[in-house]
Amino acid sequence: MSELAVGPGPTSAPPALPDGALRTVALGGISEVGRNMTVFEYGGRLLIVDCGVLFPEDPHPGVDLILPDFRAIEGRLDEVDGLVLTHGHEDHIGAVPFLLRLRPDLPVYGSTFTLALLAAKCREHKQKPVLVEVSEGERRNVGAFDLEFFAVNHSIPDALAVAIRTPAGVVLHTGDIKLDQLPLDGRLTDLAGFSRLGDEGVDLLCVDSTNAEVPGFVTPEREIGPVLDDVIAKVRQRVIVACFASHVHRVQQVLDAAVRHGRRVALVGRSMVRNMNIAAELGLLNVPEGLLIDLDEAVNLPESHVLFVSTGSQGEPLSALSRMARGEHRQISIRAGDTVVLASSLIPGNENAVFGVINGLVRLGADVVHQSNAKVHVSGHASAGELLFLYNAIRPSNVMPVHGEWRHLRACGELAVQTGVAADNVVLAENGVVVDLVDGKAQATGRVEIGEVYVDGLSVGDVGESTLSDRLILGEGGFIAITVAVDSATGRAMSEPTVSGRGFSDDPKALDEAASLVEMELSRTEAEGITETHRIAQAIRRAVGRWVAETYRRRPMIIPTVISV
Amino acid sequence: MSELAVGPGPTSAPPALPDGALRTVALGGISEVGRNMTVFEYGGRLLIVDCGVLFPEDPHPGVDLILPDFRAIEGRLDEVDGLVLTHGHEDHIGAVPFLLRLRPDLPVYGSTFTLALLAAKCREHKQKPVLVEVSEGERRNVGAFDLEFFAVNHSIPDALAVAIRTPAGVVLHTGDIKLDQLPLDGRLTDLAGFSRLGDEGVDLLCVDSTNAEVPGFVTPEREIGPVLDDVIAKVRQRVIVACFASHVHRVQQVLDAAVRHGRRVALVGRSMVRNMNIAAELGLLNVPEGLLIDLDEAVNLPESHVLFVSTGSQGEPLSALSRMARGEHRQISIRAGDTVVLASSLIPGNENAVFGVINGLVRLGADVVHQSNAKVHVSGHASAGELLFLYNAIRPSNVMPVHGEWRHLRACGELAVQTGVAADNVVLAENGVVVDLVDGKAQATGRVEIGEVYVDGLSVGDVGESTLSDRLILGEGGFIAITVAVDSATGRAMSEPTVSGRGFSDDPKALDEAASLVEMELSRTEAEGITETHRIAQAIRRAVGRWVAETYRRRPMIIPTVISV
Known part of the structure; x- marks a missing residue:
């Protein structure tokens, strides 16, 4: 049983950020695996770490990509000092072109390979981003933020962790990380560097929680x-x-x-x-x-x-x-x-x-x-044993697990407690939860709304919940369309009603009964003197909907179109 | 590497069954997990083992259940001597009411618990099936078939295997089986009985292959x-x-x-x-x-x-x-x-x-x-180690793995070869492949067509590939419907065209451009003297389809309705 404070966290808007405090909020990537994007704020300035996409699943039919929700920073893009990319995976860089559409001159910091992958992506989007190469061991000011980069090992070369120093304290964001002690390229995760940073004091550790539930160590x-x-x-x-x-x-x-x-x-x-x-x-x-x-x-x-x-x-x-x-x-x-x-x-x-x-x-x-019958794959994310090494090297005052679903975040937090981090200083924050570091103590103080932003074909954001809900209904049951032209003065049908269905039945006679039903309904509306097309349409929808539910026990979308001529 | 003859098997219709031969064909349940149903034929008479449902997945939107394909026996239902149910899981009994609709007086044989579950199901379908209770150790003639039932252990009580004796040879169908040596109810899988049957000689073993890829033994x-x-x-x-x-x-x-x-x-x-x-x-x-x-x-x-x-x-x-x-x-x-x-x-x-x-x-x-963090579940199906015990007890001449996807069937067949069954006598047969036992040798001799039969709401079979394909298109991209009334003599539009979409966009203005495009197209068709509604509809579909592909790079269904008044 956990000592952690659990639960979805605050629901109200965050307070104004106190002077000298550091704010952290994820616009994606926490409580899900994908579309990683974390925003840090100090002294009115912003720094972004990663900007990736999430690949959609069943509840998102037809959607190509899901982006982080930029709304929380949309009005403040001029205050962003830079975007740091920890590595080149799509869930960390895939949304960059969409962010650059909003602010093309945003400087992007990353390692050589990460930026090369990003450059290839931006070429497809016909963008010329401002790229600034950084590498492990490097320390550099980016606006209000004093950054230091550390080599980390992951399932892609040239990955970095980033330490962010502000007067409010030191944050270490691991990016995606594991501790392969015999890496193929000899480039170890810089545990020695993390230890030095730990000596200096890490006030907040944002740590990859993906494999926190998996015991032991990842095979080299x-x-x-x-x-x-x-x-x-x-x-x-x-x-x-x-x-x-x-x-x-x-x-x-x-x-x-x-x-x-x-x-x-x-x-x-x-x-x-x-x-x-x-x-x-x-x-x-x-x-x-x-x-x-x-x-x-x-x-x-x-x-x-x-x-x-x-x-x-x-x-x-x-x-x-x-x-x-x-x-x-x-x-x-x-x-x-x-x-x-x-x-x-x-x-x-x-x-x-x-x-x-x-x-x-x-x-x-x-x-x-495959991996079930031979050891032909190992994960790129630290298992529980490695996370313990990380916690013990870094000795953070506060921990905020990132890059995971709730089950991962909580397991990652519990490991922190086992290494001596006070349970009260482990913040399980989902997307949009605002975490403020004030006087060395991190705490969830409020919430900004985070939605899912969908890319479908060429456009972003115009496919939303209402469209997806229609797609789910159409995808499950198809539709029945009824079209009829009526005389605008009398409401009398000027044509036989057309009744057709798609995604409803393979049987060409499935809807035959519905046509006569609609004719009866039209006689009734005419007799009652109803001439408004929307009232006639409503009557048709009701009659056909009832018929199909009783006859088939199905729920196709019913679409009446009444044209007044 | 396997010594097994692999590949999808024959494609042509099966030959006439030679006198004195036994035919086996699965109408479901082989090359998939679910809707188990195997038909045995001897001397012009049929025996069915199990009749279950498959629960649909992504490619089957809106479908409630998938049934075995009864077509291969539909014209021969009077020749069926009985239906044997090995146990009460839905993938073995769920389709019985649909079979009973075709032949209500078909005698159904099963254990007490199996038949009690079936009876509850049939009550929901307002059916009164002919139920015949059988139990382990019992031997009984069912028409042309001499049956013997054996206790087997599975994740439901009262499961049975069935031996089918005919002059062509002895078949043993295991049903779903494992070899828990300390079963909770003390009812062991009757390995002793299987051994006696093996002494007598088993010509064909139809064996549960679900866990053939899993090494070792299922925990009690x-x-x-x-x-x-x-x-x-x-x-x-x-x-x-x-x-x-x-x-x-x-x-x-x-x-x-x-x-x-x-x-x-x-x-x-x-x-x-x-x-x-x-x-x-x-x-x-x-x-x-x-x-x-x-x-x-x-x-x-x-x-x-x-x-x-x-x-x-x-x-x-x-x-x-x-x-x-x-x-x-x-x-x-x-x-x-x-x-x-x-x-x-x-x-x-x-x-x-x-x-x-x-x-x-x-x-x-x-x-x-859950099972990833504590041993709170064990499987109901024999792992590889148990399958070896089964093969060695039964010593079958021929083996036909059932109840599995291709990967399971093949692994199960490879285990048989390891215990000494000739590779040539292991038949990997998917649904519809006809396996004939002639002079003690089992062989795939042909194929009957097996489709997927869908239950959607109250009706069976009217939802088919065409409807599902429409649902997939509608579910991915929604539709754009264009309705217009034209003068039957001149082809002139009698109303503004109505353009509406569902599942396409949340943006109310998304289709504004399309309406004027349709008007232009209507002017063109009128000018060209086109009056046939289907030609006008085709022109509209083409124009709107091109526009939406270029503007949005999406593929909604385009549905023009042209009414002639």
């Missing part, structure tokens, strides 16, 4: 290499490895294994090709001369001489891997003896899609290796 | 009791335990723990109350006098004196547990210090819903215990 990334090696050694035909398109170290190990087994490699998927090119140019990915070949060339090589590195590890239906699983890929047909490795996590919510891909591949005869 | 059900005990012992407030409504032994252990800790118990959820009443009446659930109380009474007891046993363990949005998690339950409001136990599996596809419930409960301050 480099242990995946030998597993891949064993798998590939046994295959006489094609090998296809799917993984995240930004996981440079995972791809590096796949390339190394390919070299050892005399296989050349084709990269499959637009983001995989783009990101690995960037990584290779920056020297983060070591690609032996002549190893990489085009897909067209690869499919003509003997099957034992080729390996594909592909996107699609989450079962995305349009990805190359899903097309292979359905037997619909133009160039690669899966056959008995091929081996597919899913060197990736299974993000909750994607289970059906991923198992669908696995079943499709198995059905075609492929052997499928 | 009775080990959950002490865990529940430990959890409940620490709680000072309310305890809510959610589990499957048919898991009598799980509920028994919860009741026992409640008694030990001086808590009275309220059952929450219609199916929980109904099933536990049936189980208690049949002596399968032991309920001490006075233990059970009504919900109304329970909420007025001191919080440390009450325990709720609830449905909703899969995050069903309308369940009591989901309402508690959203703070919307009328009688039970969750507070810090309450403990919720999810004593259940997490069915793939339900992750988001279940984690949503957990997060909601944690947010309100509850401690949530």
Whole structure:
């Protein structure tokens, strides 16, 4: 049982920020995994850490992306001194172009690889952002904020944590972090630096809580290499490895294994090709001369001489891997003896899609290796054991778990208490909860409203709750549309009513009864002298709605259109 | 790498069944988990084993249930000698009322508890089925088939396996099975009986493959009791335990723990109350006098004196547990210090819903215990280690894995090969693949078409692929409807066109441009002398579709209605 103060927190607007105090508020990323964006305020100036997207799920049909809610800072964009990006994952940088639309000259701080990924994204948006490269060990003033950057290890190269010094105190934001003690690139999470900062005194620690429920330690990334090696050694035909398109170290190990087994490699998927090119140019990915070949060339090589590195590890239906699983890929047909490795996590919510891909591949005869039957994936986020190391190195006065759902935040907070942080100084704050650091004590003082901002196609924000609710109704039950023209003077029907449905039934006669029902209703409204189109429409809606509920027990949307001529 | 013959199997219609041969075909339940139904044919007579439903997922919006496809036997229902039900789970009995609609006098064979659950279901459908109780150890002729029933252990009491003897050979269908060696009710899976049958010779084994990928053995059900005990012992407030409504032994252990800790118990959820009443009446659930109380009474007891046993363990949005998690339950409001136990599996596809419930409960301050943080659930299906025991006891000549997706079927088949079954005698058959046992050798000989049959509201089968495809389009993008009345002689518009959208945008002005576009298009069609309504409608659809794609990059359904007056 927890000693933590739990519950959703305050509901009222926050008070004015006292002089000399520091305010922290998440516009996304806390109480969910995705669209990370935290705003710090001191002395009337703002600093933003990360600005990512959330990938939508079932309750958001048709939505492409969910953005952080910028409303809380929209009127204050001139007061923002800078945007710091901790690393290049989409849930940390994906919303930057949307923020830059509101303030194009906002300086963006990040590491070389992070900014290279952002630059590629901004080019697609036809934006030229103001990019300022920073690196670990660097200390730099950004407006009112004195920043220091620390190397951290994560599932993408060149990730940073950031310390924010203000007269109100020192904040450390870990970004996404784990403590791999044998990282592939030798770039350790700077626990020594964190310890020095801890000596100085950390007033508030914003810490990655994603894996706080998972006991122990994440296996080192480099242990995946030998597993891949064993798998590939046994295959006489094609090998296809799917993984995240930004996981440079995972791809590096796949390339190394390919070299050892005399296989050349084709990269499959637009983001995989783009990101690995960037990584290779920056020297983060070591690609032996002549190893990489085009897909067209690869499919003509003997099957034992080729390996594909592909996107699609989450079962995305349009990805190359899903097309292979359905037997619909133009160039690669899966056959008995091929081996597919899913060197990736299974993000909750994607289970059906991923198992669908696995079943499709198995059905075609492929052997499928995935994290449930071989150690081909490790997480990028610190498990509980690592979080204890972090707390003990940093010794924070106050802790605010970030990057997680409620279950993660609470588990992360409980670990803090176990290392000696006062339960009262652990703040479990969801999106929009305002946390003020006053005289060394962090506390939730109020709340700003945080909604979900949807990107659908080219526009942002015009799809909202009402549209989504209509989509859910239409998606479940379709609609029945009734159209009739009436005489404007008498309300008499000038045509047979048209009754049609979509998403209602495959049976062409399903609505036959409804048409005569509408005719009867029109006779009645005419007899009663009703001529207003909205009253006639209402009568039709009621009659058809009742009929369909009784006859079918379904709830299609009923859409009467009455035209007065 | 597998030695099994893999691949989707034959595509052509099956040949005529040779004299003296036995045919097996699944109308559901193989290559999926759910809607189990297997048909056996010998000498022109049919026997059906199980007739369950599949619960629909994302690609089936608005669908309530998916049924097995009866078409393959629809013209031969008079040739069916009987329906055998192995146990009372919905994926084995849920479609029986739909089969009985086609042949009301079909005799249904099953154990006492199975038939009691079926009878309750049939009462809801106002059916009076012909029920024939059978029990383990019993041997009985059902038409052309000589049946013998064996006790099996599963996550519901009174489950049976069935041996089917015909002159073509002996088939053993395990139903759902595991080998708990310390079952709560002492009713072991009859491995001794299986061994005797093996001595006689089993020509075809249809075996539960659900957990074939999981190494080792399922922990005995009775080990959950002490865990529940430990959890409940620490709680000072309310305890809510959610589990499957048919898991009598799980509920028994919860009741026992409640008694030990001086808590009275309220059952929450219609199916929980109904099933536990049936189980208690049949002596399968032991309920001490006075233990059970009504919900109304329970909420007025001191919080440390009450325990709720609830449905909703899969995050069903309308369940009591989901309402508690959203703070919307009328009688039970969750507070810090309450403990919720999810004593259940997490069915793939339900992750988001279940984690949503957990997060909601944690947010309100509850401690949530679930299978990831405590051993409060064990599976009802044999793991790989148990399957090896089964194979070695039965020593089948031929094996046909059932009750699983492709990945499960294949893993189950590979285990058979490891125990000495010839790889060539393992038949991986998906729904509709016809497996003939001729001269002791089982082989896929053809295929009958198996579709998905949807129940939506009151009707069966009228919602098909076309309706679902429309629902998916409407659910993703909504629609834009354009209605106009034209003069039948000239094609001239008789009214302003009405343009409206639902599920398209929250912005009331989003479609303003479209109306003038339609007017322009109408002027054009009129000028060109076009008067046919379908041609005018087509022109409108094209113009609006192009506009919306360019302006929004979205794909709503475009629905023009042109009325000629």
